[in-house]
Amino acid sequence: MNTLVAVPVVRTHGVMGTMASVHVHDHVDAAVVETAIEAMWAELDRLEDLFSTFRDSSAISRINAGQLHVLDAGPEVIEVLDACTWLEHVSHGAFRARRPGDTLLDPAGFVKGWAAELAAQHLDRAGLQHWYLSVGGDIQTRGSRADGSPWCVGIADPNDSLACRAMVEVRGEAVATSGTAARGLHLWDGRTGNTACDLASMTVVGPHLTWADAFATTAFVMGLDGLDWVSRFDGYRALAITLDGDVLTRDAEWCHASMA
Amino acid sequence: MTDHHPAASLGKRLLPAIALTASAAGLVVVLDRPPNGSAVDGRGDSAASPDAAPDTAAGATPIPTPTATPAPTVAPAVPVPSPSPSIVPPAVSSTTLPAAKQPAAATTCEGKTIDGPTENTRWGPVQVEAVVSSSGQICDVDAIQSPNSHRRSVAINNNALPILHRQVMKAQSANINGVSGATVTSTGYVRSLQAILDGAGG
Numbered sequence: 001m002n003t004l005v006a007v008p009v010v011r012t013h014g015v016m017g018t019m020a021s022v023h024v025h026d027h028v029d030a031a032v033v034e035t036a037i038e039a040m041w042a043e044l045d046r047l048e049d050l051f052s053t054f055r056d057s058s059a060i061s062r063i064n065a066g067q068l069h070v071l072d073a074g075p076e077v078i079e080v081l082d083a084c085t086w087l088e089h090v091s092h093g094a095f096r097a098r099r100p101g102d103t104l105l106d107p108a109g110f111v112k113g114w115a116a117e118l119a120a121q122h123l124d125r126a127g128l129q130h131w132y133l134s135v136g137g138d139i140q141t142r143g144s145r146a147d148g149s150p151w152c153v154g155i156a157d158p159n160d161s162l163a164c165r166a167m168v169e170v171r172g173e174a175v176a177t178s179g180t181a182a183r184g185l186h187l188w189d190g191r192t193g194n195t196a197c198d199l200a201s202m203t204v205v206g207p208h209l210t211w212a213d214a215f216a217t218t219a220f221v222m223g224l225d226g227l228d229w230v231s232r233f234d235g236y237r238a239l240a241i242t243l244d245g246d247v248l249t250r251d252a253e254w255c256h257a258s259m260a
Numbered sequence: 261m262t263d264h265h266p267a268a269s270l271g272k273r274l275l276p277a278i279a280l281t282a283s284a285a286g287l288v289v290v291l292d293r294p295p296n297g298s299a300v301d302g303r304g305d306s307a308a309s310p311d312a313a314p315d316t317a318a319g320a321t322p323i324p325t326p327t328a329t330p331a332p333t334v335a336p337a338v339p340v341p342s343p344s345p346s347i348v349p350p351a352v353s354s355t356t357l358p359a360a361k362q363p364a365a366a367t368t369c370e371g372k373t374i375d376g377p378t379e380n381t382r383w384g385p386v387q388v389e390a391v392v393s394s395s396g397q398i399c400d401v402d403a404i405q406s407p408n409s410h411r412r413s414v415a416i417n418n419n420a421l422p423i424l425h426r427q428v429m430k431a432q433s434a435n436i437n438g439v440s441g442a443t444v445t446s447t448g449y450v451r452s453l454q455a456i457l458d459g460a461g462g
Contacts, residue, residue, distance in 0.1 A: 010458055012458050021438070021458045023437060023438075023458075076353070079352055079353060083350070083352050086349075086350060090347065113354075114352065114354045115354070116354075117354035117355060118353060118354035121354070132437055132438055134438045134439075134440075137439060137440050137441040137442065138440065139438050139440050145437070151437050151438070152436045152437050152438075153436065153437065153438050153439065153440050154436045154438070154439045154440070155439075155440055155441070156439050156440065156441025156442070158441070158442065164436070164439065167436065175438075175440040176440060177440040177441050177442060178442060179441065179442030180442060201441065201442055203440055207355075208349070208354070208355040209354075210349075210352060210354045210355050211349040211355070232347050233347045233348070233349060234347060234348045234349075235348075236349075
């Protein structure tokens, strides 16, 4: 087998209140890589400007303030709200872009993964085929590492930021985790409005970060039922870490793969 | 927390599971058919059922019509008792690029077997056995002693990912590219494993 020798390019960027990092293993002109990464960061910043509920100037804030009608908010906002509506239906309301009893939009549970995957198209367009992008712990990969081995993603120990409780190997797939460990109780069950507290974290692996992230957020508030719920989606599988630190999955194949 | 994992032998657990899976598969085939043209999103835009892919492409490439894949449908009213992959999420502008490659194929990795020390965890004594290649990569990890005395742990060991020894995980982290976890703040990142992997940590 031909072994590519490439020095991975590693870049980080603060965005959406967290940190994004990208590792590119393609053996190509460094300028191509740098240009693509810069374009990706710019796109992430642009999408944050559009959707952040922390910025009064964002489209979402202006909609919530009654200054902008949803239908005038542009295709991206409508696309995100459409997708949120779909999620709300397939989750029986566990996912919501509005809190119960509240008319304000907050699609934050969907936007990060969607924005990351959308921005990462700049890497694809530049012809890069071996990379992984992490935006605050939600990861999209493409291809494999420079030596042909799969990307190895640790699933964080919710109680120890320097340790992992499990590991998955992916080639081109996305890995997203939702939990309350890092930021406290900020996830709520769309059906009741209560904050979710059954699990320490929920991880979803699948082809697209958009859905892996959205499903992880949704399944987390469902508790252990979320494991089965995720399995209903073609190509997606879930892993939960309970408050006691137990690692659970329904996916026997994944269990094997994670140990490969 | 509901007990989904009564302690029982693997065989006893598997039989009903297989039966359930078979019946659930039948159910899902019936229930997950797209409800032709039903506008169920309550917003009155009859042209776009929520099951159809959102039709705006956010200035990106056009979204391929998902004709080859069954439209994702509203979940059936009857709970589906076992995993039955059947719903394909809609394409949105972030997902229009090439489909991901197949999940990890098993890679060949051979080496010598090393037994780790027995360590007492909160769930009971754990000892792992690792196969380590000549280059130092951990090819395989197996629990040769696990906390079977704990009811939940038994269920976990039969049903879920093996509990990996923390120190094995730490050793293995040299080989990890990224860490997926609950979103950390920019400040939290500095102390995270991801930061170390990015070369940005202390």
